[in-house]
Amino acid sequence: MSLLEKINVIVSVCFAEAGYPNHGQVTESKRPDLCQFQSNDSFVIAKEEKINPKIVCERVIEILERNPHLKNVTFAPPGFINIDVTDEFLLDSLSEMMASKTLGIKQIGVGQSIIMDYGGPNVAKPLHVGHVRSVVIGEAMKRIARTSGYDVIGDIHLGDWGLPIGLVILELQTRNPEWACFSDDFEETNHLTIEVYPEDLYEIYPYASAKSKEDDQYLKDARLITARLQEGHQGYRFLWKKIISASKQDIKKDYDKLDVEFDYWYGESDADVYIPQLMEILKQKDLIRESEGALVVDILTDEDKSPMPPVIVEKSDGSSIYATTDLATIIQRERDFTPDKYWYVVDKRQGLHFEQVFRVARKANLVSEDTDFNFLGFGTMNGPDGKPFKTRDGGVMSLSSLLQLVQDKSFKTLALTQKNPSELDALKIGTAAIKFGDLINHPSLDYVFDIEKFLSFEGKTGSYILYNNVRILAILEKMNVNKQLVVSEIVNQYDRNLILRLLKNPEVFNTAVTQQSPNVVAESTYQISVAFAKFYAENNIAKEKDRNRQASWLGLMQATTKILTFNLDKLGIQTVEKM
Ligand code: ARG
DSSP: OOHHHHHHHHHHHHHHHTTOTTOOOEEEOSOTTTOSEEEOHHHHHHHHHTSOHHHHHHHHHHHHTTOTTEEEEEEETTTEEEEEEOHHHHHHHHHHHHHSTTTTOOOTTTTOEEEEEOOOOBTTSOOBGGGHHHHHHHHHHHHHHHHTTOEEEEEOOBBOSSHHHHHHHHHHHHHOTTOGGGSTTOOGGGOTTOOOOHHHHHHHHHHHHHHHHHOHHHHHHHHHHHHHHHHTOHHHHHHHHHHHHHHHHHHHHHHHHTTOOOSBOOBGGGGGGGHHHHHHHHHHTTOEEEETTEEEEOOOOTTOOSOOOOEEEEOTTSOOOHHHHHHHHHHHHHHHTOOSEEEEEEEGGGHHHHHHHHHHHHHTTSSOTTOEEEEEEEOOEEOTTSSBOOOTTSOOOBHHHHHHHHHHHHHHHHHHHOSSOOHHHHHHHHHHHHHHHHHTSOTTSOEEOOHHHHHOSSSSOHHHHHHHHHHHHHHHHHTTOOSOOOOOOOOSHHHHHHHHHHHHHHHHHHHHHHTTOTHHHHHHHHHHHHHHHHHHHHOOTTTOOOHHHHHHHHHHHHHHHHHHHHHHHHTTOOOOSOO
C-alpha cells in the first residue's frame, strides 16, 4: 500500500469509530507548509447530519489523536482536519517501499493487455523532428504501463503501403528504366543486385512528392503503381521490400539513439490480407452503403452535436484507404493478441479519423464490448515563433540532425569540465533533454522546442535531474559506500520532505497510466530532484561526525538515486555517471 492509502485506512477507521462509517478520505495537503495530509470529510458529514463541521472534527480528532502513527492532528476552520504522520511511520513506509519488487507501485494492470500503436513513421520519408513526439510519449507510456503490471505490446505500425511508396517506385523507374523489376515477367531470384539506399530515398521522396503536385499524369502513374503493388505485381513487390528494408535500417538507427524499442515492426501492409474479411463483415452486418461510387459506413448517432461524416472504406477506384487499413489492423490484432486495450499515440489532428475507426469497429463487433479504445492525441512541437518547429532556413529538420545537434552541444558542455568526455554520455544527456522537455508537458498540449532551455542545468529539465543524480553517485563513491544502508532517522524537515516525496512516487505511476499522462511521472521525478537538492544543500553529509546519522543520510541518497534512475528509465531516459 502507498503511504496515502495507509493513511486513508487509518483515518477512515477512526471516522467509523467516531460514528461516521464510510467517511474519512484523506488527501495530500494543499498547504504542505502547514501539514502533510488533510481530510475534508467533516463538511460532507456536517451537511448530512445538519450539524456544525467543527463538532464533527472535534469528535474525530479525539480519536485520531490516540492513533500511534499520527501526530499534529489539528482542527483548521471551518472544518478541515490537518494530519501529520510520525517519523517512525515514514521510515517504516520507506523501507517497505524500497524493499518491494515494484518499488511500491500497485499492480492495477495485472491480467490485462494493451496494444500500443506508436511511432508510425512512413517508410521512404525521412524522419523529421515532428516524429519525435509519438515515439517519446509512446515509449514512456509503454514502460509506465508495464510498471503497473499491464502486459504491453508495442507495435510501430509502419506507414509502408500508401502513395509515398508508389511515388518513390515511379521515380526510381523514371531514373532506372532498365531495372528488370519493372518488367511484367520479372522473377525475383535472378535480380538480387538492385540496391536502394536511404540517402537516395530521402532525396527521391521529396522530389517525387513535389513533382506529383505539379504533374497530374505523374500523380496518376504513381497511384497506378501503388495499386499494382497492392495487387501483388512481382517486380514492384521486390523493389518495395528493398525500400522498406533500407528505410527500416535507417529508422532503427535514430530509434536506437533515442532508446526506443518495438516488440513488433508490423506495417500497414500487414493488414492488407485482412481487408477482404473486413469488407465481408461490414457487408454481412449491412453497414455499407454506396455513395458516389465509393463504399461508406455511416456512424452518426442522435447524440452527436458536431459533424461525424461517414467513413469511406473503399474508394470508387476500388482502392482502400487509411481507415480501412486501421480497421483491418484491428482484425489482425484481435487474431494475434486480443488485447484488452488499444492505445494509439498519434498527432491529435488525427482525432476524427480514430473516432471514426473506433465507431466502425464497435458497430461491426470487431472487438468485444469491453475492449477499450484510446486515442492519445499529442500536440505540436513548435519553434520559438509558435509555429511547427523548423530549421533556421525554414526547412524541416531531420531527426538525425537534431540528435546530432544536441549530442554536439552536450559534448561541448562536458568538455568544459572533463578531459575526455564520452560521446555516448553526450548523446544520453542530449536525448534526455529532448525527451524530458517533451514529457514534462501534458501530451495533448503544444510546446515550444527550446534546446538551450532543455539543456540548461536549471529549471524543469532532463539535465537538472541527471545532474542531481550524478551528485548523489559522486558522493556515494567518495564516501566509499558499497553496501545498502538503512535510513534510520529523520533529522530535519529536509530529509522529511525528501522522504515524503519519495513515498508519493508509486501513486504517480498509477495516475500516469489511468490518465495517460506521462507528465505526472516527469513532474514527480523533478520534484524528487528539487527535494534532494535542498536536502543536500542544507545537510553537511560528508563532514557529519555522528556515524549513524551519516549512514542514514547516505542510505537516503541511495534510495533517491534508485528512484530517480527507475523513474528516468520509465520515461525512456538513461542516466550518466559523470556530468
Ligand atoms: N503513419 C501515420 C502518419 O504518419 C501514423 C500512423 C498512426 N497509427 C495508426 N494506426 N494509424 O500519419
